[in-house]
Each structure stands twice: as C-alpha cells, then as structure tokens.
Amino acid sequence: MSPGFLRAVAGQGAAAAVQLLVTLGFLSSLVKTQVTGVLDDCLCDIDSIDNFNTYKIFPKIKKLQERDYFRYYKVNLKRPCPFWAEDGHCSIKDCHVEPCPESKIPVGIKAGRSNKYSQAANNTKELDDCEQANKLGAINSTLSNESKEAFIDWARYDDSQDHFCELDDERSPAAQYVDLLLNPERYTGYKGSSAWRVWNSIYEENCFKPRSVYRPLNPLAPSRGEDNGESFYTWLEGLCLEKRVFYKLISGLHASINLHLCANYLLEETWGKPSWGPNIKEFKRRFDTVETKGEGPRRLKNLYFLYLIELRALSKVAPYFERSIVDLYTGNLEDDADTKTLLLSIFQDTKSFPMHFDEKSMFAGDKKGAKSLKEEFRLHFKNISRIMDCVGCDKCRLWGKLQTQGLGTALKILFSEKEIQKLPENSPSKGFQLTRQEIVALLNAFGSFTLYLEPILPPRDAGQEASFRVLGSWPAICQQYRSTNLGSMLRTH
Numbered sequence: 001m002s003p004g005f006l007r008a009v010a011g012q013g014a015a016a017a018v019q020l021l022v023t024l025g026f027l028s029s030l031v032k033t034q035v036t037g038v039l040d041d042c043l044c045d046i047d048s049i050d051n052f053n054t055y056k057i058f059p060k061i062k063k064l065q066e067r068d069y070f071r072y073y074k075v076n077l078k079r080p081c082p083f084w085a086e087d088g089h090c091s092i093k094d095c096h097v098e099p100c101p102e103s104k105i106p107v108g109i110k111a112g113r114s115n116k117y118s119q120a121a122n123n124t125k126e127l128d129d130c131e132q133a134n135k136l137g138a139i140n141s142t143l144s145n146e147s148k149e150a151f152i153d154w155a156r157y158d159d160s161q162d163h164f165c166e167l168d169d170e171r172s173p174a175a176q177y178v179d180l181l182l183n184p185e186r187y188t189g190y191k192g193s194s195a196w197r198v199w200n201s202i203y204e205e206n207c208f209k210p211r212s213v214y215r216p217l218n219p220l221a222p223s224r225g226e227d228n229g230e231s232f233y234t235w236l237e238g239l240c241l242e243k244r245v246f247y248k249l250i251s252g253l254h255a256s257i258n259l260h261l262c263a264n265y266l267l268e269e270t271w272g273k274p275s276w277g278p279n280i281k282e283f284k285r286r287f288d289t290v291e292t293k294g295e296g297p298r299r300l301k302n303l304y305f306l307y308l309i310e311l312r313a314l315s316k317v318a319p320y321f322e323r324s325i326v327d328l329y330t331g332n333l334e335d336d337a338d339t340k341t342l343l344l345s346i347f348q349d350t351k352s353f354p355m356h357f358d359e360k361s362m363f364a365g366d367k368k369g370a371k372s373l374k375e376e377f378r379l380h381f382k383n384i385s386r387i388m389d390c391v392g393c394d395k396c397r398l399w400g401k402l403q404t405q406g407l408g409t410a411l412k413i414l415f416s417e418k419e420i421q422k423l424p425e426n427s428p429s430k431g432f433q434l435t436r437q438e439i440v441a442l443l444n445a446f447g448s449f450t451l452y453l454e455p456i457l458p459p460r461d462a463g464q465e466a467s468f469r470v471l472g473s474w475p476a477i478c479q480q481y482r483s484t485n486l487g488s489m490l491r492t493h
Contacts, residue, residue: 012457034302039308041244044355046304047287053450056349057468060342061447066181067339068106069328073440076168076175077397082392083201094188094266094274095393101174107438108331110177160286163407164378165385170437180397180444185257186216186264190393199254206380207250208243213233220380242373244361246310246380251305253403255299256449303449308448312356313410315349316417318347321435323425328439343443359414374415381408399448406445445456 038045063068077097080086102110168175203209236244264278287296319325321343328339363377385404391397405407413420419432434442 009188013481017371027399033332035297035304039301039305041248042305042308042355042357044308048355049232049307050305052353056352057311058450060346060349061443061450062347063163064339064342065444065447067342068330068332068335069109069339069436070440071179071181072100072105072109072177073180073398073402073444074168074170074175074177074399074437075398076172077394079168079176079389082386083390084197086390086392092189092393094186095395097183097394097398099177100179100182104179105177106330106332108329108336111331120195132437163408164381164411165405166382166389167387167405167435167437170435176334180402183395183398184264185260185395185399185448187261187266187279187282188393188395189266190391190396193397194392198387198390201390202384203252206387208239208380209247216406239273240373242377245362246377248302248305249309251299251303251405252304253407255287256306256403257304257400258299259283260448262286274308308357309355309447310407310410310442310449311350311415312359313349313413314446315353315356317413317420318344318351318391319420320423320432321347323423325426325428363415378411381411402441403445403448405438405441406443409434409442410446412438413442 030071036046231348236247239247262279262283263278265282267275267277269275284291286292287300289296292299321340326340327336328343330339363374385401385408388397388400389402391400416432419429422431423429
C-alpha cells in the first residue's frame with residue numbers, strides 16, 4: 001500500500017489503520033479477480049489504469065481530500081422529491097448526517113461566495129456586497145422560507161444552462177456544511193421499495209432505453225428471464241456511442257456506490273458499538289460472475305470506464321486552476337498554497353496518462369443533430385441529479401448527490417474545451433465557471449473511485465507484519481478470500 005495512504009490513516013490508531021487497509025485493499029483485490037483486458041469504446045486496458053492509479057494518483061488524491069477546502073461540502077438534504085410523494089426519511093440511525101457547526105468551518109469558505117476562490121476575490125467590492133446584503137436582508141425578513149427558495153431558484157436560472165446537474169444553491173436556508181471525513185459513505189440499512197424506485201427510475205426512464213427492452217443491471221430487480229440479459233446487450237451495442245457512454249457512466253456510478261456499501265458494512269453491533277468491515281457475501285451477491293449471471297464483471301468494467309472519464313476531465317480542466325486568480329481560499333494562506341500545489345501536481349499527473357478517452361469522438365456528426373443529442377444527453381443526466389433528492393436516507397442522499405454532481409462537473413468540463421482555452425488569466429470568465437461546490441464534488445467523487453482501483457499488497461516491513469499478526473486480520477482475510485473461491489473467477493469478461 002502506498003506511503004501516502006499509510007500517512008493518511010496514521011492518526012486513527014494502529015488497529016483502525018490496519019483494518020482500513022485490509023478493508024479497502026481486500027475489496028479492490030476482489031474487483032481485480034473479475035475484470036481485465038481492454039475497455040469497450042476506448043483504447044485503454046485495465047492493467048494500465050490500475051498501475052497509473054496506484055503509483056500516480058491514489059497517494060495524492062487521498063491527501064487532497066483531507067484538506068479543509070475539500071473536506072467541507074455544502075449540501076441541501078431537505079429538498080423535496082420533484083417526481084413522487086416521498087415515503088418519508090429513513091429512521092435508521094446510520095442514515096443520519098451530522099452537519100458541521102458554522103464555528104468549525106474555515107472563515108474563507110463560509111465568508112466567500114460560491115464562485116470566489118482567492119483572498120482578493122473575497123475582499124473585492126466588500127462594501128457593495130455589504131450594502132447589497134443589507135438590502136436583501138430587509139426584503140428577506142418578510143419572506144417565508146418557501147419564498148426565499150423560490151427567489152433563489154429564479155436567480156440561479158441564468159447560470160444553469162451549461163450545467164449537467166441540478167445544483168444546490170449554497171445560499172439556501174436549508175443548505176448545511178457537512179464534514180465528509182466524519183460522514184463516510186457506507187452501508188446504512190437503507191433498502192426496499194424506496195431504494196428500488198430510485199434506481200428503477202434512473203435506469204428505466206433516463207438511460208435512453210425503450211420499455212420493450214428489459215434492463216438487467218439493478219440488483220434489486222426481479223429475474224431477467226431465460227436470455228440472461230443478452231437481448232438487452234444486443235440492443236445496447238446497437239446504440240450510438242453517446243448513449244452507450246451514458247449508460248456505462250450510470251452503471252459505473254451504481255457500481256461505485258455498491259462497492260462502498262460492501263466495503264463498509266455494519267457487521268455487528270455490541271453494546272452500542274458498531275463493527276464495520278467488508279461483507280464478502282454482499283459483494284458476491286452484487287458482483288460475483290455466477291450469482292449475477294455474468295453481470296458483475298460488466299458492472300466493474302463500467303466503474304473503470306467512469307474513472308477514465310473523470311480522469312480525462314481533470315486533465316482538461318488544469319488551465320482553469322493554473323491561473324493566479326484561483327487560490328482555493330480558506331483563510332489559511334500557507335495551507336491554501338500547499339493545497340493548490342498538491343492539486344496542480346495531480347493535474348500534471350493526469351496529463352501524463354497515455355490512453356485517455358477521446359471525448360471528441362462524441363457529438364461529432366451532423367452539427368444540428370449533434371447539438372440536439374448533446375442537449376438530450378445533458379438533460380437526461382440533469383434529471384438523474386434531481387432524482388437524488390428522492391433518496392430517503394440522508395447519508396445515501398449526501399453521497400449520491402456528491403458523486404452525481406462530481407460526474408456532472410466532469411461532463412461539463414469535457415464539453416467546454418473551447419471556453420477553457422479562452423480563460424483570462426486574472427479575471428473570472430463568463431464562458432466557463434466552476435463553483436466551489438462543483439470543485440469539491442469533482443475531486444471527492446474521483447477520489448472515491450480510486451479506493452477500489454488500489455491493489456492490496458502484503459505487509460512490507462516487520463512492523464506492519466506484526467500489526468497484522470496481532471490483530472489476526474491478514475490471515476483471516478486471506479482465509480475468507482480463499483473460502484469464497486472468488487480468486488478462481490473467470491478473467492475473460
């Protein structure tokens with residue numbers, strides 16, 4: 001395991017650190033027993049992605065996620081579902097999200113507007129902002145929360161035309177800061193008809209699929225019938241590149257969420273003390289070649305495809321952050337400088353990847369038809385981001401919104417190349433802009449994928465080996481791995 005990751009978990013205590021290493025590494029090793037070879041619709045092989053992620057990306061991205069600028073995410077978890085009457089929020093305690101007190105938020109984050117990054121930008125026109133705030137305050141004091149929300153929705157409409165996601169307005173009275181490190185993505189117990197309805201709506205109504213073709217991907221769906229989904233894949237292969245890409249991205253997003261559930265599963269709870277760890281049975285149910293009738297490896301390959309798309313977006317957006325106007329401002333100037341240096345280092349690494357997905361192959365036909373298809377693509381994805389407000393579990397909703405917004409931001413970047421190339425060095429651009437919310441979602445969503453592409457390695461030194469021996473974790477995990485027979489899965493899918 002990389003030195004960067006070891007440092008990242010060092011503060012959690014020896015036992016917790018080793019358990020986390022084993023949990024994440026073991027699940028990633030199971031992923032690799034099932035998928036290999038070249039990904040469809042691109043000229044990239046899985047081994048190349050694994051090696052690049054392990055030695056270039058993973059150690060740095062984990063450090064970045066611990067920085068103040070990237071650990072605090074402002075989100076509205078109270079927005080009503082726009083499509084159906086909600087079943088009510090999950091009452092399971094692990095569904096709860098603990099908001100971060102305002103006193104804990106760095107002053108530069110909570111004082112700055114959503115699209116201001118530098119100290120200078122936050123101080124510019126301070127007097128005007130103050131006067132404007134007073135005027136708005138005088139008006140807003142007579143408005144209900146519902147009226148304030150309606151006003152915010154109206155005000156942000158003009159800025160939404162290039163967005164692939166329905167963004168939460170950070171000025172909303174219901175928006176709260178969440179410390180992502182204290183609210184990790186994991187299994188909460190949220191399942192049943194409410195969860196099924198969310199994924200069913202995503203796949204059946206938003207993935208360009210006619211109702212006559214049965215979707216086999218949702219693990220909560222009933223049996224697919226005698227053809228094991230082959231009619232579905234015959235249909236999928238006949239789609240244009242853009243619609244195939246859309247489907248694979250949603251499938252990869254779903255696989256990422258399911259892997260987090262399997263890796264951080266509530267195994268038992270004794271005297272109010274929960275024990276979290278990898279659930280091999282759950283992993284097999286969702287990804288095993290036999291139990292999923294061949295679907296598991298396809299889902300995992302789509303996770304690699306999703307990683308590739310977001311990797312490409314990071315390489316393309318580098319010029320935006322290389323400008324002097326962008327400081328990732330939190331108020332701690334030394335820490336801010338280190339954060340930007342680390343981020344730019346990650347961007348440089350992403351540029352060095354030799355087998356990027358070529359987004360120029362998309363929407364490249366007849367201009368009128370390509371424009372119409374691109375807009376349909378954007379609206380379908382934006383609709384999926386709205387469905388995330390229908391998730392009944394707050395923690396699931398938090399990470400669903402973040403991962404969806406991260407992917408939506410990546411798509412926005414990939415299809416804004418001309419605007420990014422025209423960015424002015426010392427002033428904001430009207431042609432392309434990222435909010436802090438989009439930046440935080442983009443890097444944290446990408447970081448969540450890197451966890452499961454990082455291979456497990458045996459202990460490198462006597463100290464690590466002793467820790468594993470004392471805890472009994474390493475032998476137990478290895479024995480569990482052998483007993484599941486996952487290591488003998490076919491590697492031809």
